[in-house]
Amino acid sequence: MxxxxxxxxxxxxxxxxxxxxxxxxxxxxxxxxxxxxxxxxxxxxxxxxxxxxxxxxxxxxxxxxxxxxxxxxxxxxxxxxxxxxxxxxxxxxxxxxxxxxxxxxxxxxxxxxxxxxxxxxxxxxxxxxxxxxxNTDEPGTSFSTDLPSRRARSFHAWVPIMYGCNNFCTYCIVPHVRGRERSRIFETVVSECARLVDEGVREICLLGQNVNSYGRDLYGSPRFSELIRAIGATGIERLRFTSSNPKDLDDGVIAAMARTAAVMPHLHLAVQSGSTRILKAMNRSYTREQYLDLVRRLKAALPDLALTTDAIVGFPGETEEDFLETLSLFEEARFAGAFTFIYSKRPGTPAALIDDPTPAEVIQGRFDRLAHLVEDLSWEANQADLARRVEVLVESTSKRFDSVMVGHSPKNQTVHFTLPEHACASDLVGKIVTVEIDRARTWYLSGTMVGEAR
Ligand code: SF4
CATH class of the missing domain: 3.40.50.280 (Cobalamin-binding domain)
Incomplete structure (x- = not known):
């Protein structure tokens, strides 16, 4: 260069x-x-x-x-x-x-x-x-996978496996600005992951707007389950991926997740709404029942799975009944966490053309009710790890206290623990430690490090 x-x-x-x-x-x-x-x-x-x-x-x-x-x-x-x-x-x-x-x-x-x-x-x-x-007039005609990259953390790497999206959800601008799905070549992705493992990377997160359809454009049918298995065989210790569209997450991917030891027991699976009527208006291509059935199959195959989601409140035309279906879907799926958003018009999308007379304060009220439920569910999910030992990949010292270290559990929970006496904070960053959990709050766990870091 x-x-x-x-x-x-x-x-x-x-x-x-x-x-x-x-x-x-x-x-x-x-x-x-x-x-x-x-x-x-x-x-x-x-x-x-x-x-x-x-x-x-x-x-x-x-x-x-x-x-x-x-x-x-x-x-x-x-x-x-x-x-x-x-x-x-x-x-x-x-x-x-x-x-x-x-x-x-x-x-x-x-x-x-x-x-x-x-x-x-x-x-x-x-x-x-x-x-x-x-190049602002041709979205997604190429991508630059061979460019140098300066990783923010030496022990963690993002690996894009595909770019763009074919789904055209009616509220989303991504396919218009990132173009159609273009997958990277299977062998190139796997060898990049193997090289990262050789360089000392311990956690890889595969990226794509819809990872479950990886390979469809290149090979005629998705190869994501194969990719999970092949990357799992490189020796990577922790493997994550995002984003997963429920309509393309099939039993092959679930089986690959269950049988690949490196796949972490956490899945972010955006639902967006619990109402089939609203899901249809969003062009999400699945129903409430199909989503809940998928959750059942995932939890049967991966009993310790922490499931998180995204939801949009106040999509044009959402009624109180639709919103109640979102609340009940959250109750049923027992999400461990969620990003919730009030719908905002994105210029250039079909949904931006729909007028909705629902008053802003009604939508804000729904948002607050959902936010409270998310807090309750997150708190409940974290209680399951109280008194357990969890493996934590250490990322940094806490922003508030130099003597407290922060990292993430396999289920992607934030975990705090006190720096052991005589230990050096910088020596622990990038290491995996065992933490015995003695406090489970809504947004984090905390506890005591036991044994040696590795
Ligand atoms: S929400 Fe996700 S799946 Fe839907 S169009 Fe946007 S990027 Fe694609």
Whole structure:
């Protein structure tokens, strides 16, 4: 990677949105480091600011426009010139509009233009020409899997297995900005995972908008269950994946999860609504009954599985009866956690054209009722681990106390434990330790480390 004029420049990447964006940001950091740039911690110090954006939720949109616009009044870095680049889904969606409405913006690059970023930055530094726009008109014509990546954590890696989505849920902008499903070649994914294991990675999370349909575009039918087994055989200790669409999660995948020791007992399976009528309006392609049947099959095959979900409250046309069905589905599925959202219109999607007279306070009331139920269910799920020993992959010290370490359990619960006397916090990061749980709260577990870290 050669970009001589970028050598020695400082950079900051700010990420909004999902895991796919976090991974794209790791690639941006890897690219810039390969060009000789150095990361800094503040906008004031940065010659290059890159925003990696997400347009799935309205608040990520607002945060981008707010933060990027505020850069106009941020003092210039010591070098005297700052270049601001905006990539990801909002860049793909808004293209030229973004360049003209955010005064600080110099470069807009689409979801397929990651590899062009160094050249675009060079151009922006070399001239006073602003508003350089690249590849925002063709979502998802290619992807850049061979770019360098600078992992945020040496022991954890995101591995994209596919890009784009074919599902066109009526509220979702993703297929419009990330394009149709494109799977990576099976052998390439497996060998990348094997290389990561050799490099000391202990946990891999496979990424895709709909991982269960992995391979359909390349091989004629999905090969996700095969992929799980093949990656499990690389020696990886912990394997996770996201996102799973319930309509494509079949018994082959369930069997592969149950028989692959590295697959962690946690699955995030977005339901979005408990009402078949609303699911149909969302174009989710499954019914309430089919979702609950899937939950039963998963729990029968994986008895210790922690199931989490996403739900949207206030989708246009949702009635009190529909909402009660969401509540009862949550009760029945006994989710261990959930991300819940109030529906917000995403311009460019079919649902954005539907007017809904339901008052905002009614929708807020439903949201609050669901949030309370989620808290109760999370608390209940965590009680099951009280007095148990859980294996924790240690990530860092706690933000509040240097003597407390934080990591995640196999079920993806946040676990806190006190740093043992004479132990060094940095030596434990990236290690797997056993923690005996003596406190189970709604959002976390805590306990005491027993035995040696490994
Ligand atoms: S499955 Fe639906 S919600 Fe998920 S990315 Fe595709 S269109 Fe969006």
């Amino acid at each position: 050669t970009s001589p004029s970028l050598v020695g420049k400082t950079y900051l990447v700010r990420t909004f949105g999902c895991q796919m964006n976090l991974h794209d940001s790791e690639r941006v950091s890897g690219l810039l480091e390969a060009c000789g740039c150095n990361e800094v911690g503040s906008f004031e110090e940065a010659d290059i600011v890159v925003f990696m954006t997400c347009c799935v939720r309205e608040n990520a949109d607002q945060r981008l426009y707010g933060q990027a616009s505020a850069l106009v009044s941020t003092p210039a870095p010591p070098s005297g010139k700052r270049v601001v680049a905006i990539g990801g889904c909002i860049a793909q969606r808004d293209g030229e509009f973004l360049a003209h409405t955010v005064p600080s913006c110099d470069v807009v690059f689409g979801t397929s233009a990651l590899d062009k970023l160094p050249r675009l930055l060079e151009e922006a530094f070399a001239s006073d020409v602003h508003r350089i726009i690249a």
